[in-house]
Amino acid sequence: MLIYEAQHFDLIRHFETTDLNFPSHLHRCFELVFVVDGxxxxxxxxxxxxxxxxxxLLILPYEIHSVITNSQSRAKICIFSPDYVPTFQKMIEKSSLENPVFNLSLEAKTLISNVLFSVNSNLLDQKASLYLLVSELMRQTTLIKAQKEPExxxxxxxxxxxHFTESISLNSMANTFGYxxxxxSKYFNVNVGTSFVDFLNETRINYACYLLSTTEKNMTEIAYLCGYENIRSFNRNFVKIKLCTPKEYRDTQISMFFDM
Structure with missing residues (x-):
């Protein structure tokens, strides 16, 4: 079964791995892999x-990927939202990288490592480093049309x-794509490992979490902005996915902020 990792909006985070092995999965974010050793x-x-x-190596949004370490490896990984590089995101629509593996000069590697893999860097430095990164990448590879099924x-x-903030359905999508x-329905279940409805609700609730954490909008406003037509459906799905109410989630985020 394919794993879908629901990443938050407006996200950038990094972590280190040792001897990483991870099954096939996909997510809406870019994923940068840097092999430190091995x-x-x-x-x-x-x-x-x-x-x-x-x-x-750079993995594009929604590309199905997995990682295998046969002997030993130590790597740094940076996951970042397409919202951070909208110009590049537009360039790669319906495309893949001919070769996603690339090298950086010592100066560029030092700069990017200090910013993207540091907890102290600011947002402007991060975005500047990401554009430097993809600029260096595109000097070493080209874009190719994505294969039919992945496309x-x-x-x-x-x-x-x-369109998740709008009133969409699997039937309307079938008409849009000509299937x-x-x-x-079967294609979605087989390739994503969940139903369209569950996937749509998870996408909406993840966006709700972002709005609850970053805005002061009330619950009714957030429910509407996430694509729900009434607060009852919003609350029901939120509790089902996050195991707490929207208010409890917001209160927890506020508490975490003041504890920092």
Whole structure:
């Protein structure tokens, strides 16, 4: 089963791994992998790439990927939202990287590592470093048209991402993409590992969490902004997914902020 990782909006975070092995999964964020020591294999949309010490690799949003360490590896990973690099995100629509593995000069590597893998960097430095990173990457590779099946999955997930705040359904999506309802339902379940309705609700609730943490909008406003037509459906789905009420979630976020 394919794992869908629901990442928050307006997100950038980093972590370190040792001997990483991770099954096939996808998410709406970019994923930057930097091998500090050792070797690993990253499989992206059925293409295998071998990474050695000092090399970088960039995984695009919604690309199905997995990681294998056959011997030993130590790596740093930075996950960042497409919201941080909108110009680049627009460039890569319905495309893949011919070769996502790339190298950086010592100066660029030091700058990017100090910013993207540091807890003290500010937002402007982070965005500047990300654009420097993708600029260096595109000097070393080219864009190719995504394969048919990954392209359909990418198109479906991107469509949901662009329209989840509206009144959308699997039937309306089937009409949009020119497939039968039953085919698209089965395709979605097989490739994403969950139903369209559950995926849509998880996307909406994750956006609600972002709004609860970053704005002072009331619950009714947030429910509407997330695509729900009434507060009852919003509350029911929020509790089902997050195991707490929206108010409890906001109170927890406020408490965490003051404890910092």
């Amino acid at each position: 070797e690993m294999e990253v499989i992206i949309s059925q293409r295998c790439f071998h990474l050695k010490t000092g090399q970088f 359909l999955l990418h198109s479906i997930l991107t469509y949901i991402q662009d 039968s309802y039953h085919y698209l």
